[in-house]
Amino acid sequence: MAEYKLEMTTGDMPYAGTSDYVYVTLFGTEGKSERTLMDNYGIDFQRGATGSYTVKTSFSLGKLLLVKVEKVQYLYLPEDEWYFSKMVVTTPEGDVILYPCYRWIGRGEPVELRGGRAMKAFEDNHPLLIDHRKKELMLKRNFYQWKIMDEGLSHINSFNDVSELPAEIRFSDSRAADILYSKAKTGIELKVKGLYGSTAQWETIEDIKKIFWYKKTTMSEYVAEHWTEDDFYGYQFLNGVNPGVIKRCSELPTNFPVTEEMVKPFLEEGSSLQKEMEKGNMFLYDQKKMDGIPPRVYNSEPLHVTAGLCLFYSNWENKLMPIAIQLNQQPSEKNPIFLPSDPETDWLLAKMFIKNADCMDHESVHHLVRTHFLAEVFAVAALRRFPAIHPFYKLLFPHFRHTLHINTRARVSLLGPDGALSKSSLGFDGLLEVMRRAVSEMTYSSLCLPEKIAAQGLESIPNFYYRDDGLKLWNIINSFVKAVVEHYYPSDSEVHKDTELQEWISEIFTRGFLGNKDLGIPAAFYSVEEVVKFTTMVIFTTTVQHAAVNSGQYDFLAWAPNGTLLLRKPPPTTKGQSSMKTVLETLPDVGDTVSFAALTWLLSDRYTDYIPLGRYPDERFDEPEPKQMIKEFQAELSYLSEAIKARNSHLELPYTYLDPVEIENSVSI
Incomplete structure (x- = not known):
């Protein structure tokens, strides 16, 4: 008589346990065990519990190959899936083998587990293991299939709804509930305030601070206070939400005719644009990949998207400063180069369109x-x-x-x-x-x-x-x-x-x-x-x-003036024509602003x-x-x-x- 000691662990998460019967069959090189019910005194397979069981055989099964686990209905209780974490088997010879599962098991769904050392295909030499591996992969390829989302894009999984996904790769019930609660709470607050769905325009910049009562962070508060400052604007291209998209500029692009005269006031005294480029202190942000793409139609009119260029200078204070902005790829009289010395709202709008x-x-x-x-x-x-x-x-x-x-x-x-x-x-x-x-x-x-x-x-x-x-x-x-x-x-x-x-x-x-x-x-x-x-x-x-x-x-990005997916008005094409009223008219309306923030x-x-x-x-x-x-x-x-x-x-x-x-x-x- 040989005895195999089994320790079976149920996941520690809501509804992980089961009241159904659980049977185990062991397969080895010398044969297989009887289909054995895992049953101790009291309730088995409770959430987070590890139970100890014994499978007896009349002879040693040799080297263990597979463990088969089956879940069978207990009396007339309704179906409950069981999250089976792992099994550890101690053989009569003293070997201790881990059989990881970490998946939900439904009634009548036999699961065959392999344990021990991780194995590559060419290392399998037993017919049972080779066949098991082949069947597992065939089932996986039939289940997980590819689909084309759109021409020219990476392919995606073929599932149309999350309910079609296996439970072990879906959100847990607790996470799904957590997200739904956060979404609902946010939506209720915005509706109570009359902001959700509003097509009104923001009357003042300060009003935007009133979107949320409690959803504030140290950084979001800082952004709302410092978003107009050039050094903070430059900081974001290094450490903001889209870091590392600039590159060192050793030579200006031919379509970005920034002159020495334009930027000299913003450089270190006695230096020049050429010298600063040679020292590696000039950096370029170029959105040419957006050039020529038709924008969305909004209120029967096309919106405006700027495939712009922004020149940055890493100055003597180790601050990255924007010093020249051109809002479209091809220079022209209606596509001027904006500078920090321009009227305040002109420069602000230029920075906003780059950030858009x-x-x-x-x-x-x-x-x-x-x-x-x-x-x-x-x-x-x-x-x-x-x-x-x-x-x-x-x-x-x-x-x-x-x-x-x-x-x-x-x-x-x-x-x-x-x-x-x-x-x-x-x-x-x-x-x-x-x-x-x-x-x-x-x-x-x-x-x-x-x-x-x-x-x-x-x-x-x-x-x-x-x-x-x-x-x-x-x-x-x-x-x-x-x-x-x-x-x-x-x-x-x-x-x-x-x-x-x-x-x-x-x-x-x-x-x-x-x-x-x-x-x-x-x-x-x-x-x-x-x-x-x-x-x-x-x-x-x-x-x-x-x-x-x-x-x-x-x-x-919760503070829309600092960065938003939508700007409603066209970018400035001449200098000296804008005001803070222009900035407010350019920002998304109240409803879109709060939707993006949420x-x-x-x-x-x-x-x-x-x-x-x-x-x-x-x-x-x-x-x-x-x-x-x-x-x-x-x-x-x-x-x-x-x-x-x-x-x-x-x-x-x-x-x-x-x-x-x-x-x-x-x-x-």
Whole structure:
């Protein structure tokens, strides 16, 4: 007689437990056990509980291969799904094997689990395991399918509604309720105040401060007080919600005829534009990718979108200052170059139109295309190509948690007919074109922060905290990924042989980057080094980069004058004709302003089930080596978090968005 000791853990979340019968069958190289009811005295499988059970066999099953778990109706009780976390089996020979599940199981749904060391396809040598792996992947590919959202864009998952998603990748009931409550509370406040849906124009700038009673942050309050200041305007292009979009300017574009005479008053005394460019102190923001895109029609008239250029100067006080703005690509008498010495509201309007284009670029490209949609590509390819036992599934799944849910929902809430992006100056069709252009230009090096910073000449610009924190996080993630990948792939030949890994990168290349070889994205992996770099980029994109462009949305964009998706009036074409009345007429009406502000709160808030970067509550790895690597990864993140907090304590404007404890472990909102 042989005895197998089982410890079975139920998830610690609402409704995770079950009253149904649970049966287990063990499969080994020498045979299988009887189908055994897991039944102790009292109530089994309560929320958060771990129960101990025994499966007896008349002989040793040899090496354990699979565990089959079945949930069967108890009496006439209604269906209740069970969240089964994991099982740990101790064999008669003394082996202790982890069988991770971490999914909801329905009645009559048999689940077969593999345990032990993470295994690549070519390492499986038992017919039962080979067949199990083949069937699992076939089911996954049938379930997770691709769909084309629009020509020229990365492909998306085929689900039309979040209710079609498996429960383990949907929002939990508590998170969904949390978000609904936040949305409802915000909506009620705006309706009570008579702001929601109002087509009235703002009468004064101060009135905009009254949108919310309690939804205020230290930074949102700062923005409302300092939004007109040039040094704060420049600061935002380094550390705001869309950081790092400028590049060092060593030569002015021919279509931006800024002269020495124009900008000399704003440069260091005795210096010149040429000298400052040679010293690396001049930077350019260029929105040429928006040029020629028809804007949205608003009140029977087309809106105005400026594909502008802004010249910045990193001055002797280490402040980044805007010193020249041209609002359209081609210079002309009706497209003057605006300067800080121009009438106050002319200069203010010029900055507002640059920020309007930047807001649309931020939301559609840097937020959606380059984090949300990329994360979805990485996730769907992984779900289709990696079985649960694969080391890359274990490594990457925590970084895809909830991504399919939030993206499926966002395509309605952001891009639907009533969505915020559809109400922008470019509208749905215009932003689709911006996104198409972005996908066609999205190079591999631009997704890898060290290369991106170097390519844009931003290595030494001062007070660039996004760069400083981001590069440290890139290196920490890279070290962790390198340790894990090299543990499972000790040589390049291991990479060559892993067909599942090759199919994953192939799907990403064809579905995410549309097979465009010019972008530098690998279509296949040939070395361990390539795998480490690409995987670092995947984890960085789905965690760090998303936090950088998402978490500060309320802080910087709730105050509409500082940045908004919609401006109603055309940009100034001559100087000296504007006033504060012009500024108020240019801003969105009351209803659109509060709608945008409410959205930024919803996107920036923290919800139930938040998991910070590097925390892996689901135990998926069974071997001690990757478990130790995770501990070391967490320790490095903790050290960085302490260093960032120490630095921030001395800053007037703390940069908190890339503090590891503030970075969610996946694109989840």
